[in-house]
Amino acid sequence: MLKSLTSQLRTIWTILQHSFTKAETVQYPEQMPYLAPRYRGRIVLTNDPDGQERCVACNLCAVACPVDCIALQQGVKEDGRWYPEFFRINFSRCIMCGMCEEACPTNAIQLTPDFEMCEYDRSNMVYEKEHLQIAGTGKYHDYNFYRVSGLAIAGKDKGQAQHEAPPIDVKSLLP
Amino acid sequence: MPTITIDGVAYEVEAGRNLLESCLSLGLDLPYFCWHPAMGSIGACRQCAVVQYQNAEDNRGRIVMGCMTPVTDGAIFSLSGDKARHFREAIVESLMLNHPHDCPVCAEGGECHLQDMTVMVGHRDRHYRGRKNTHRNQYLGPLINHEMNRCITCYRCTRYYRDYAGGTDLAAMAAHDHIYFGRHQEGVLQSEFAGNLVEVCPTGVFTDKSLVHDYTRKWDLQSAPSVCTACAVGCNTIPGERYGRLKRVHNRFNAEVNGYFLCDRGRFGAGFVNSDRALEFPGLREADGRYRALDHHDALHRMMDSCAAGKVAGIGSPRASVEANYLLRLLAGTDNFAPGFSDAEQDLVNLALRLQQQSAAVTPDIRTIESADAVLVLGEDVTNTAPRIALALRQSVRNKAYEMAAGLRLETWQDAAIRNLAQQQRSPLFIAAVADTPLDDVATRRLSLAPEGIAALGQAVAAGISGAASATPGSTSGEAVDIVAALARASRPLVIAGTGCGSAAVLQAAAEVANALCSSGRQAMLCLCVPEANSLGQAMLAGPKAPNLGALEERARAGEIDTLVVLENDLYRRGNSAGIDALLAECRNVIVLDGLDNATTSAATLVLPAANFAESEGTLVSLEGRAQRYYPLFQPREERRPSWVWLLACMKELERPDVHSLHHFDDITRACAADIPALAGITAAAPDLHYLNLGVKIPRQPSRYSGRTAMRANISVHEPKQREDEETPLAFTMEGLNRSQPGALLPWVWSPGWNSNQSLHKFQTHAGGPLKGGTAGVRLLHPGAAGGHRISDITAPATAAASAAPDLWQLVPRPRIFGSDELSALSPGLAELVVPGFIELSPADAGRLGVATGDGVDVGDGIATLEVRVNATMTTGCAGYSAGFAGSGNLAPLARVTLQRAANWQRRPQLIGSDRGNGSGSSHV
Numbered sequence A: 001m002l003k004s005l006t007s008q009l010r011t012i013w014t015i016l017q018h019s020f021t022k023a024e025t026v027q028y029p030e031q032m033p034y035l036a037p038r039y040r041g042r043i044v045l046t047n048d049p050d051g052q053e054r055c056v057a058c059n060l061c062a063v064a065c066p067v068d069c070i071a072l073q074q075g076v077k078e079d080g081r082w083y084p085e086f087f088r089i090n091f092s093r094c095i096m097c098g099m100c101e102e103a104c105p106t107n108a109i110q111l112t113p114d115f116e117m118c119e120y121d122r123s124n125m126v127y128e129k130e131h132l133q134i135a136g137t138g139k140y141h142d143y144n145f146y147r148v149s150g151l152a153i154a155g156k157d158k159g160q161a162q163h164e165a166p167p168i169d170v171k172s173l174l175p
Numbered sequence B: 001m002p003t004i005t006i007d008g009v010a011y012e013v014e015a016g017r018n019l020l021e022s023c024l025s026l027g028l029d030l031p032y033f034c035w036h037p038a039m040g041s042i043g044a045c046r047q048c049a050v051v052q053y054q055n056a057e058d059n060r061g062r063i064v065m066g067c068m069t070p071v072t073d074g075a076i077f078s079l080s081g082d083k084a085r086h087f088r089e090a091i092v093e094s095l096m097l098n099h100p101h102d103c104p105v106c107a108e109g110g111e112c113h114l115q116d117m118t119v120m121v122g123h124r125d126r127h128y129r130g131r132k133n134t135h136r137n138q139y140l141g142p143l144i145n146h147e148m149n150r151c152i153t154c155y156r157c158t159r160y161y162r163d164y165a166g167g168t169d170l171a172a173m174a175a176h177d178h179i180y181f182g183r184h185q186e187g188v189l190q191s192e193f194a195g196n197l198v199e200v201c202p203t204g205v206f207t208d209k210s211l212v213h214d215y216t217r218k219w220d221l222q223s224a225p226s227v228c229t230a231c232a233v234g235c236n237t238i239p240g241e242r243y244g245r246l247k248r249v250h251n252r253f254n255a256e257v258n259g260y261f262l263c264d265r266g267r268f269g270a271g272f273v274n275s276d277r278a279l280e281f282p283g284l285r286e287a288d289g290r291y292r293a294l295d296h297h298d299a300l301h302r303m304m305d306s307c308a309a310g311k312v313a314g315i316g317s318p319r320a321s322v323e324a325n326y327l328l329r330l331l332a333g334t335d336n337f338a339p340g341f342s343d344a345e346q347d348l349v350n351l352a353l354r355l356q357q358q359s360a361a362v363t364p365d366i367r368t369i370e371s372a373d374a375v376l377v378l379g380e381d382v383t384n385t386a387p388r389i390a391l392a393l394r395q396s397v398r399n400k401a402y403e404m405a406a407g408l409r410l411e412t413w414q415d416a417a418i419r420n421l422a423q424q425q426r427s428p429l430f431i432a433a434v435a436d437t438p439l440d441d442v443a444t445r446r447l448s449l450a451p452e453g454i455a456a457l458g459q460a461v462a463a464g465i466s467g468a469a470s471a472t473p474g475s476t477s478g479e480a481v482d483i484v485a486a487l488a489r490a491s492r493p494l495v496i497a498g499t500g501c502g503s504a505a506v507l508q509a510a511a512e513v514a515n516a517l518c519s520s521g522r523q524a525m526l527c528l529c530v531p532e533a534n535s536l537g538q539a540m541l542a543g544p545k546a547p548n549l550g551a552l553e554e555r556a557r558a559g560e561i562d563t564l565v566v567l568e569n570d571l572y573r574r575g576n577s578a579g580i581d582a583l584l585a586e587c588r589n590v591i592v593l594d595g596l597d598n599a600t601t602s603a604a605t606l607v608l609p610a611a612n613f614a615e616s617e618g619t620l621v622s623l624e625g626r627a628q629r630y631y632p633l634f635q636p637r638e639e640r641r642p643s644w645v646w647l648l649a650c651m652k653e654l655e656r657p658d659v660h661s662l663h664h665f666d667d668i669t670r671a672c673a674a675d676i677p678a679l680a681g682i683t684a685a686a687p688d689l690h691y692l693n694l695g696v697k698i699p700r701q702p703s704r705y706s707g708r709t710a711m712r713a714n715i716s717v718h719e720p721k722q723r724e725d726e727e728t729p730l731a732f733t734m735e736g737l738n739r740s741q742p743g744a745l746l747p748w749v750w751s752p753g754w755n756s757n758q759s760l761h762k763f764q765t766h767a768g769g770p771l772k773g774g775t776a777g778v779r780l781l782h783p784g785a786a787g788g789h790r791i792s793d794i795t796a797p798a799t800a801a802a803s804a805a806p807d808l809w810q811l812v813p814r815p816r817i818f819g820s821d822e823l824s825a826l827s828p829g830l831a832e833l834v835v836p837g838f839i840e841l842s843p844a845d846a847g848r849l850g851v852a853t854g855d856g857v858d859v860g861d862g863i864a865t866l867e868v869r870v871n872a873t874m875t876t877g878c879a880g881y882s883a884g885f886a887g888s889g890n891l892a893p894l895a896r897v898t899l900q901r902a903a904n905w906q907r908r909p910q911l912i913g914s915d916r917g918n919g920s921g922s923s924h925v
């Protein structure tokens, strides 16, 4: 009996204390809240540190997307890189869950702290590659998929990726 | 049936199999790489390790390879024991030491057996800190992409390519960890079956080049069960589509037809579906010769008006479905329906059909061909006319090896042992042809003979078998004696001939050999090849009395035809151009239904765009008389409609009573089956549209199909309802059930944990066995049913009997795998390999004409001018021309013509970078 009474009093006291703390609510939009870089808002496609398009059109984001709002088509560039010929996100469907970012093996697709996406016309919420692609590396500055993976592209031959030995000369008998 | 114990559970398994097969058949997941159901075991990859215990007391056990361990009664195994699990994980880890970390840019990703097995064994962390080996890739031609770094040295590729398909230009090279799978130097892979590497290789070393350049993951492909339309074998395929484009063709397992393998014509020859020559709107020819686009209402009314006036004739097509041809036959009337063969071919196909219907011999399916222990091929170059049969024949010559193995009680899956045992010993395969064929390397003997010579040889063999004295003494009789001896020793002899060499006498002779074998008490097989996907069905539909193109031309000249409806047929491939010109010019209305723009559509007054095989449904009858159904994998764009839809709509508008009760595709199939006795079985080719798989339809899209709310968001954000398929049991969605349905309805294979095509075993009654739902297709020819009509009672149509004159050459068709088939030759990858048509002459003839390879000759009186290839194996007196190539409609098979060195011939520049198909003489290095 006494125990529960103390508990209740303590609860009331805690609540009373809150009357004197600073309010979390801000006067948006006059006052902008701080959003951490990890906040999940508008999606962008980024470049690798060399300034090349990061996305290799592997389709993993598309298949990870629970609402199926990413569609793209792969193509191969002259230099051997895979890239998306088109890349479309239907933001009117997107639930900003971040699954695509998690699935992306190249860090190309990233969610940003921008959530202000209001349109009168839903079709304006359909973003094509030119609306998604940004010039920088986004949150991840260093990763460059082609430096790690073995596919040869112009400027990075076989044997020049991470942990790679120079190509084997099949005609040599030396070990 | 032996009983074995796996992890404490007793299972009854089939005797004579290995443990790996047995585990997979039981539904237990045991990882593996090098074993392949069609190629047996060699125990190379060490992935299928299990622990075997000596007896119940043994608790240490030893590691054995599942694929190399026969199941014996009372054997005790453990799959899940730590020892075996750790071993398997270590194997994957070591296979991955040099893996290039490029799944995102690998066309195998998402259907990669290596990915599946890696996940299955639970390997995650790489402990190796050394540097990865790397390799340079090779250019292997326009069809196959090479990325050697992904190799795990399982040896499947070379075992398939060399041992199974008989190729010589792909090998394992170098030693230890330098091992390299490729060619001795860059260049086009020479085997006609190289494309199967894409499916055989468990990693992304060999991938489909056209797919790599317009890539879609397997989970994003919308697929439907289909049938290859590139030749008459009727291999089962799974074409896949995304964004309205055909992306690739994969094999669809059919235990009796193609098994696990396709030929390159079939695998890479469907690219014409994406051609920019595809017609999208009906076109009406204006006075100035240009075409005006119409909508389908307008087009239909014009077609109806033309047909309502009467005097209609129809020309069907051996490449169109039974149903479309049947409707056209109804529209035009039986007497006014030509099946659409060339005149010579019509007689040959009719003869081939009758011979098979009336022979006592069995018409074998492809699987049965593999079981033949002695083969005689008369006149047909099967590698170039019915390629998959050639691959089957390469297996049939191994029956000798299996016999020897049986003597030593080796199981058939002990591949390396059996090959070592037999070395170069093969079952007899005799080939008589006008010149070399790509099967010569496994043939006991190949004879170069003119068509009459081949027929005479056949007759001599038949006579020899029935014991009569050889009717034709002379040079061939010695050969005939050998052949007779080989066939007489065999228990499952097979005779193959076909329309490919253009001679009715050869067909007849082949049938007589088969019949003689049957009369002497053997269960002989007779396989007669016909040219196109529905040639046999067309012969069954039209019957022997149907008019041919020549007859229609006469009627047109007599003014008896006002409206000519041509169904999916480029007539300029079927007859000489003057005749076709006359036929088309004499008809007031020429209505042509076709999918691609061609010479015939360009001569039409009204063109209707017809959907191709990937956009429509239909039944085709293959050369073994198997009726098979193909299904649309996507909706045709714009105003393209299946031909049967156009024809049915037109007849409905005409208020024809015979189509009153026809509403759906299935109704046409049923009407056709009821109407045409020879086709009575076609309704059983596949279930009708009311079929439900446990209450639901069968999905064309795999369960992970992505992008559905974005694919067409650029057009509209309002997603339409998924289109209902009102004609088939398949659905254009991912909803439904893809499990245990009839084999004819299998749109893709996938099973949890098994993303690659290896998941097929989950759909089979046992690993490597027939599909659980039954083998696709229904046989319309009842093997050996007629039992013993005398073949000689069937009269062969007279062939051009002009006697051999010294200054005349006999034209003999030389079909080519890439180029002789109309549509596949238009597919981008294959088009690169098609060398323009040429004429082959023996060195003696070339000398007489004073020409060398690369020169030109004029054929006949301005019929054609063709490039010469001197072929040392060509029969002297014969001129082999590339059949089915542009302008070859003007060359009549077996006609005797004059040849003359062409005066103003420009030699073609030598092609660089394409060393494949430079003449049949070297088409198989």
Ligand code: SF4
Binding pocket: A054, A055, A056, A057, A058, A059, A060, A061, A062, A072, A100, A103, A104, A105, A106, A107, A108, A109, B104
């Ligand atoms: S997962 Fe990343 S690399 Fe792959 S398609 Fe999506 S954005 Fe591109």
Ligand code: SF4
Binding pocket: B099, B101, B102, B103, B104, B106, B107, B108, B109, B110, B112, B113, B114, B115, B150, B203, B204, B205
């Ligand atoms: S072969 Fe398989 S594991 Fe390797 S990159 Fe390709 S998909 Fe990935």
Ligand code: SF4
Binding pocket: B150, B151, B152, B153, B154, B155, B156, B157, B158, B181, B200, B201, B202, B203, B205, B206
């Ligand atoms: S290339 Fe493919 S099939 Fe050949 S050994 Fe390597 S992984 Fe095996």
Ligand code: SF4
Binding pocket: B228, B229, B230, B231, B232, B233, B234, B235, B258, B262, B263, B264, B265, B266, B267, B386, B387, B388, B389
């Ligand atoms: S053998 Fe004929 S049916 Fe089979 S894949 Fe090749 S072309 Fe197609």
Ligand code: FES
Binding pocket: B020, B031, B032, B033, B034, B035, B042, B043, B044, B045, B046, B047, B048, B049, B065, B066, B067, B068
């Ligand atoms: S599958 Fe058994 S060792 Fe390779």
